[in-house]
Amino acid sequence: MSAKPEPQQNHLLAALSPEVQSRLFPYLELVPLPLRAVLYESRRPMRHVYFPTDSIVSLQYVMENGASTAISVVGNEGLLGITLFMGGESALSRSLVQSAGYAYRLPRQRVKEEFNRHGELLMLMLRYTQALITQIFQTAVCNRHHSIEQQLCRWLLLSMDRLSHNHLTMTQEFISNMLGVRREGVTQAALELQRLGVISYARGLIKVLDRPKLEALSCECYGVVKKETDLLLHYLPQRQLIKDNDAIPMAML
Amino acid sequence: MSAKPEPQQNHLLAALSPEVQSRLFPYLELVPLPLRAVLYESRRPMRHVYFPTDSIVSLQYVMENGASTAISVVGNEGLLGITLFMGGESALSRSLVQSAGYAYRLPRQRVKEEFNRHGELLMLMLRYTQALITQIFQTAVCNRHHSIEQQLCRWLLLSMDRLSHNHLTMTQEFISNMLGVRREGVTQAALELQRLGVISYARGLIKVLDRPKLEALSCECYGVVKKETDLLLHYLPQRQLIKDNDAIPMAML
């Protein structure tokens, strides 16, 4: 949360053509996102679309009993507010800042106007939605089949991929709310990771010491999501609408 | 799987205007979907988009060790193959027929051509994607927090909503593969539901005897998904593209 970020730090904004940028960028508003800020509350109207630059935001479901779980993570590879494109006005879930930083935001009217031109922004949004669905899908699988330790690894990796440094600032209590498990469960898993020399963890400061080992300890879920996200990024600069013969080369799959 | 179904039994096909129907319907092909048929295999190319009429298809993730879990259920309210709209060519997951019946299908080229007109089909697909995301999202929550019994209730309800009768044909072994749990776990949960007089279950034939009680025993997840799906259906006949001022009335939320 130091130097003022550029819009291009967000991959989706960067992928837009100069023409579209010239229409949208004048309306961009830079907003700081402090830790634990809430961009959208579940079932409340959404007034802006957010494009994170160096912040990370989680999509959380809040249960009837008040407990919450993060189902997805959004950083500079994505945007918040796809529900607006889908024709909804209110949020499916709470959007909670899990790593402080900045985001650019646009009023929903501007975004919808551009979207309704059915050009690049539509294509971009569809591509990103695909990646997001993959992530949510894989979270469901992970919640079903994998241990807290594996899920912690997956989640650390997803977060690290969206940061430019190798440390995270968040307490075990906070992580437990993200994963939807007990704080003690996170303590156990984190201790084991420390014992293995994969991370260091002291009062809310996590440093990743051995990333390859972290990936090895994670479940297959991380790899699946990463591959799909990378595919999105590789595809972006081409700025094409879908045609039947523009199959993605196998090498990218 | 008795009388030949009409395309209009699928809510999405029915919601299209006569003009769009006249372009697409000549290419519709009616296909029988027997139990356990696989429409798409994970990571394999998708050649058609399927619109179920009286069948139910599950989106399943197949893990590296071969185990599978159903993350989502699609019936006559939806379609299979949204990945094609999103710009992908290969399936995210396996699509497995969990209740035999029919579906109409269209070659992907036809659907893409119509989609690229950026008219009704685009709107429909976006709306449906919203409902699908909600369902996947809620599955993730449910896998995290709820018991096998609750999940069985949710899943029975989602299936019943997509059928015109109150019975299901499937063994406990099959259900366990759907939920991603042990067969014995399903036995236990099903016995309890029988003891409570909610269902009867004999060698693969489940009858729902007391639906209100079934809903009461289910977790909140079913209600959330149902509400979003109903919202989709209510909205469909209006056939509008999104505009900023067409907010959904609060009464529908």
Add this chain to the structure above:
DNA sequence: GCTTTTCTGTGTGTTGTCGTACAGAAAAGA
């Protein structure tokens, strides 16, 4: 400096689900 709060680690017992094994009953096939 002292107090208060926050954060992390530990212990004990419980519960839900798993893995495995097996048995009885119904259905299907010979």
Add this chain to the structure above:
DNA sequence: TCTTTTCTGTACGACAACACACAGAAAAGC
């Protein structure tokens, strides 16, 4: 009819995660 297969129910031990309680250490506030 007899055999084989399928489907369902039961039992036992193992384990992961849970709920709850509490203690020590670091940080923050006064």
